[in-house]
Amino acid sequence: MSESSPEADVVQRGSFALTVRRLRRDTASMAALCVILAVILLAIIAPWVAGVTGHSPIEQFRETGLSPAGIPVGPGAEFWLGTDQLGRDVLVRLAYGARVSLLVGVFASMLASLIAVVVGTTAGYFGGTVDLVLSRLTDLVMSVPFLLCALALVSAFGPSLMLSVIVIVFFSWAPMARVIRGQVISLRRQDFVLASRSLGAGPLSIMVVDILPNLAVPIIVYTTMQIPNSIVFEATLSFLGMGIVPPTPSWGGMLADASSNSLYLVAWWLIFVPGTALLMTTLAFNILGDGLRDALDPKSARTVRRLKRRPKAGAKP
């Protein structure tokens, strides 16, 4: 490589290729990505796991899965990750629970981002009364005790998957809308927006064609960072008995089962299995979000530092 002519070394890379390159150099992000892919794989192969073990997620094995005293069986050959208080296979439930966590986490986060982008862009672009009304609305949503309101909503309509998603979306879009609004306010004064307007573009066209592409970085980073929040929000609702309705497996619901009657004190796997799964998933998304922010935004602190350090390291004898 070093022997080749200087021209051959220069490769033109698009911003996407550069981002991927920066991301691939970040070992923490790559490890996080592997964890996320593993969880996705677990969710996909859930029926296969059920097939291999021969246990359906809601089947109760009262003969083999519970001790004569009714205590759950620990991890072993028959039940790889043990059983729960009803003699159900924890591994199979974990796999099906991953589906709920990922679906709710990703879907709710994308929906929240969509609302945030629409509200933030509209408020930032039009300014004036529109901005005042939308900003006040954002403030209002942010100054509401959200978990209490979520409890009130659930107690009024009864828990369901749909309601969980609605509650998460409703209380998640506001902070991102604020960030988007700030970005749009500075973007709309830029020359390319003026140029577009002088060519006769309408507000909708300017917002979608000219401004939206410039918001790609905050949108991607915030959506990624919102996913772990949504996952924890869903798990918390299920833990309080106000999310996914049993017997459908969900990680929060599994932890709630373990917590009732303090059952987990005699069966550690009931908290450490779904608890670790939950922690690893949220941690992975948070690390990936950090990594994406640094990779997408080369001006950010960490990248600048790395660039600064490089010549110094080379100068060392």
Add this chain to the structure above:
Amino acid sequence: MIRFLASRVGFGAGVLLVLSAFVFFLFFVAPGDPARMIAGDKATESQLQQIRKNLGVDRPIIVQYGAFMQKALSGDLGFSYRNQQPVAPIILRRIPVTLSLVLGGALLWLSIGVPIGIMSARHVGSLRDRLGQAFILVGLSFPTFVLGMMSLYLLYFMPRQAGFTLFPAGGYKALTSDPLVWAWHLVLPWTTLALTMAAIYARLTRGQMLDVMGEDYIRTARAKGLSERRVVWKHGLRAALTPLVTQLGADIALLLGGVIVIEQVYGLQGVGALAVQAVANQDRPIIIGVVLLGGLFIVIANIVVDLLYVLLDPRVR
């Protein structure tokens, strides 16, 4: 200044108005008959009619809401469906538990989070910074109830199996009876709360300190020959205080509305546990009361924070 304050109070009143209307109308459109909840399944139709009349739920919703708000302003939040006792004292009885948990927790999370943030910022890129960042990521990702259940298992149950009691399993002992017993019972809940919250404060402090430490007046302070400790803690931290105070006010207010998850895990009978029980019992007046109280805390905290700004940052004046 007065105008600014008036607008903040106005917005706060608006928040409470919207919030009260939200929960009130929510339960009006929700399925379920309060008379049936009070009287049980065996009640006859005429008994139900009588109960509806007593409750006033046979009147138009607007009239009900008006009557409710009129009483609420004088501190009368109606009666619990469950045991017919007035709602306000039921909630007030729970406040000491939640208050102990939140204030003690806040003290602890500040004394963990802020030093970690400062340490991280002072040694950017070093091993210490990486450790600080790792603490932040793990703390942000750890679902509170998972951390709570794991610490109960590791610090209460495992020592007890080994034959000694390290910490109690939970429950609340009044501060007035014995401060030591009170604190001992709250150590685990405090730590659980503080570890998850400290991450937010460490990240905030780190970001602020990184910004501030490059400023000219910090160089001036160093040039004056001040010790590094004085430069960091006195001159540097001062500028980082404003966002910390905002965050602290918001967090304390939000948590005073009920540290729902931690109270649930550790069996503390605070406001949050009350909310969960009320949802399970469909005790709507209590749910409305707790949501309004939570909203009130947030509104008050916002105003206090705005006032503190003026004291802390002369530029706002």
